[in-house]
Amino acid sequence: MYALVDCNNFYTSCEKVFSPALEKKPIVVLSNNDGCVISRSEEAKQIGIRMGAPAHMIEDLIKTNQVNVFSSNYTLYGDMSDRVMKTLSAFVPRMEIYSIDEAFLDMHGLPQGDLLKLAFTIRRTIGQNTGIPVCVGVAPTKTLAKMANRYAKKMHREAGVFWAANQRLVEEMLRYTDVRDVWGIGHQHSRILKANGFNTAFDLTRAPDDWVRQHLAVVGLRLVNELRGIQALGLEEEQPAKKNICTSRSFGKIITDKNLVKEAISNYAASCAAKLSGQQELAKQLRVFVQTNPFRAQDLQYFRSIIVQLPLATASALDIIRYALKGFEIVYRDGFNYHKGGVELSDFVPADAVQLNLFAGENKKQQKAMAAVEGLNKSLGKETVKVGIQGFAKSYKMRAGMLSPKYTTKLADVITIKH
Numbered sequence: 001m002y003a004l005v006d007c008n009n010f011y012t013s014c015e016k017v018f019s020p021a022l023e024k025k026p027i028v029v030l031s032n033n034d035g036c037v038i039s040r041s042e043e044a045k046q047i048g049i050r051m052g053a054p055a056h057m058i059e060d061l062i063k064t065n066q067v068n069v070f071s072s073n074y075t076l077y078g079d080m081s082d083r084v085m086k087t088l089s090a091f092v093p094r095m096e097i098y099s100i101d102e103a104f105l106d107m108h109g110l111p112q113g114d115l116l117k118l119a120f121t122i123r124r125t126i127g128q129n130t131g132i133p134v135c136v137g138v139a140p141t142k143t144l145a146k147m148a149n150r151y152a153k154k155m156h157r158e159a160g161v162f163w164a165a166n167q168r169l170v171e172e173m174l175r176y177t178d179v180r181d182v183w184g185i186g187h188q189h190s191r192i193l194k195a196n197g198f199n200t201a202f203d204l205t206r207a208p209d210d211w212v213r214q215h216l217a218v219v220g221l222r223l224v225n226e227l228r229g230i231q232a233l234g235l236e237e238e239q240p241a242k243k244n245i246c247t248s249r250s251f252g253k254i255i256t257d258k259n260l261v262k263e264a265i266s267n268y269a270a271s272c273a274a275k276l277s278g279q280q281e282l283a284k285q286l287r288v289f290v291q292t293n294p295f296r297a298q299d300l301q302y303f304r305s306i307i308v309q310l311p312l313a314t315a316s317a318l319d320i321i322r323y324a325l326k327g328f329e330i331v332y333r334d335g336f337n338y339h340k341g342g343v344e345l346s347d348f349v350p351a352d353a354v355q356l357n358l359f360a361g362e363n364k365k366q367q368k369a370m371a372a373v374e375g376l377n378k379s380l381g382k383e384t385v386k387v388g389i390q391g392f393a394k395s396y397k398m399r400a401g402m403l404s405p406k407y408t409t410k411l412a413d414v415i416t417i418k419h
């Protein structure tokens, strides 16, 4: 079983945490340069503001409905994301950060009877620790977990949790889901599927393998198998055959000092980057783990492994170290006798074949595109890449006219309580 935990309306939810007066109000967050809508509160959705709408096209809607508009505050969202991920990492030994506001949790080996209870506990704890509302979908494969999350959001909004615990529940969810909304089915494929009478995810599970292979290729067949409940996508450590670069060592002695473990992880990351640099490839995925010594029976045992999907494929040692340390900060806990750690790179793409398809994303994939653009701009200089609609006038300065304070990372912006 896997769980997919996804923050609801993440950016607007972050804004709400620090301005309780925004509760129940329509809020939108705009992309860089205050270009288009990239996050909407439920209330903003209800008054008909579309995802991706250019800000200047909805000025009237904003005025008549008194919509609260924010520039994107990535420092705040990044920090809140780290808090969510850190809280999640306490629940399972293995997780994968899939995007800034989503993570897969590996539920294998946990008592099956308690999964629903666990899902509720996760949702409640994230709410308590961070103020961010999340939905949790639990199902036998990653693709189904992604669907279960969406189903929770649509059909079990109040509970915020859905566990596809048996075939009947899996089927109920499959029948409800349009093929267009299946994780991994793009626009092109959903058109082909519909033209051939496959309208729901359930229909797709009934498609003959040969047909799927012919029209959706091998990747499509894997996806269909996932929908059938046959696991085809694991977290990285379950696919030993997959090519990867790993640097992992015992520390030689017990380490209890966080800075020393951190130093080791940085070095392992640098060593992975060095190994990668020889092969004209970029990595899209990184895993970090830390563990105690299972042979020291007198020690409290701890193992945590985390996968981080890199927003942009990279071979840069700086990036690799930075993301490895991000993962490290999430999985590390004080109070254990650490014995071993490691960093592993995987999911390689040829360096010259990286696609920067800014508009491939179907609606919410936009966030990822923006992250990619940010990454590029960070490494190549501000505004090297930007979205055409932003225009070129005044491009020397980034507009962020409605930026909220950096509540969590800048001392002067920390919230004060009146007394």
Ligand SMILES: [Mg+2]
Binding pocket: 006, 007, 008, 009, 010, 101
């Ligand atoms: Mg989300």
